[in-house]
Amino acid sequence: MKEISLKKLKVVNTLIECGSAAKAAKVLGISPSAISYTLKQLTAQLDVSPFIRKNNGLKPNEHALALQEKYREIMALNTTRKKFIISTYSLIEFYLADYINSMIDGTLLHFITMDTCENERLRKLQHREVDIDIGGRLPKDVSIVSKRYLYSKMCIMASNNHPTINETFTLDDWQTNKHLRWQRDSGSISSMVNNMDFQTPLFREREISWESPNLLTLAYLCSSSDNIIMIPEVFVESLKGMFPLKSFRSPEALDMKFECYIHYHRALENKVNSLDLHNIFDPKPR
Template identity: 30%
Template structure:
């Protein structure tokens, strides 16, 4: 059987992570044609399509995932032993998160002092993809909605927050309590595909919220919450936002938060996930605690000295 060139394997691995031929080419500093050639070359060897082209990008099949894991395994074999790198500080962290968490991290004082290079990847809605990336160590830290249990992944619940309506300070439709109704809001609600999965505390509220959001006449949908926030700040549209982020957003946008109408009560929980091995590296996870010390409207969680298993509260 024909062997697979390591350079081609690297291209598959990178495409698994970014799901974009153009982005993969940019990261590897090659042409898109080189990426396509490598994928076609490996397809001929393994007899699999490897990737399915969709509106959400190039979705890898099981063979592509296996090849990506094989590439990571080969890199691990080539790296120095643990004893040789014990005293060497980590130089790079790869993080999956939503746009708001990325903003909080970039604005924090510790991020300016941190000499470790941070690479952010867009969050995936697929729990399977998120777990896979953590287990094969192509992603160091995943911050977002809680992932299913896995013995190889540590979890910390970072904060729990109520969700409110974000609107421009100049939005006259929101200034009068009597004018702010479910139906008025629905006509101007912005929808985000930014993996901010909200929840309700009871079945009745969950059903009402689901029906309300699904039947809404969204004026704009974006994969990035920051795009919606900017649009919201300078229009009459409104959007859902966890209270945890509001005060920080007020520093950059002319926005204000209003409580949801009585019939809607929505919450958001945020978790930090990482491979169990990363948890043992001193200071790496603790350095993220400062991101979650901003809002009095959120319940926050602190790091124990020697965490074992899930850290939730």
């Protein structure tokens, strides 16, 4: 293959991922005419056009796919450093830090605050500003791998010293106690829980005493007060090990399932797979 600049390879890769010159230009921050000029240069270098024009956009041929593979190889070489930029929730960050640091010496884990906007999360993955994103499911994108990471029942937690909740948890307990709410913004957590609707009386009429995106903080507050909290069951044993808490199966009217997804760029697939992150939790339905 003739020597093609990294800049041109990036244009080809983005065109394949976006499917149209207009979308690719927007992602790259250049004009559509600059895309056209780059394609003309590539056609001259290759003696053949790498794309076929269709009514619904540009379709890559084998030459374009070969250029994309070359781009991914180069980008993979540029990311051989033992560093992962990870965006997720506080408790998952806790698990990941403990797991990866004990498994790989010299790996730098750089955790950043997760954006509440899905499009911004997706953009950061596309541009490799974030290596791994674990949270609510993002819209489909050909350049991003999306896999279900956690699937768990929701349950109720209360302090070991709670004065009124003993062996079982009832709807009356739900309605008479104050609540701690795990939430980042309107809908960001509820979108990961099947059947959770804040407009129903069971949720709308709750008395919320504290709200936070940090589940560790909420678990501490729960253990030292008479407040209750609804959380994914998969986190229960770890939280019990850190705080004096007890857990309860949710009443039938509150039977809900939590799920979140792991996302990463396809160019990082081998590196992310090598971490075996699914070993931290059991992702199978309970």
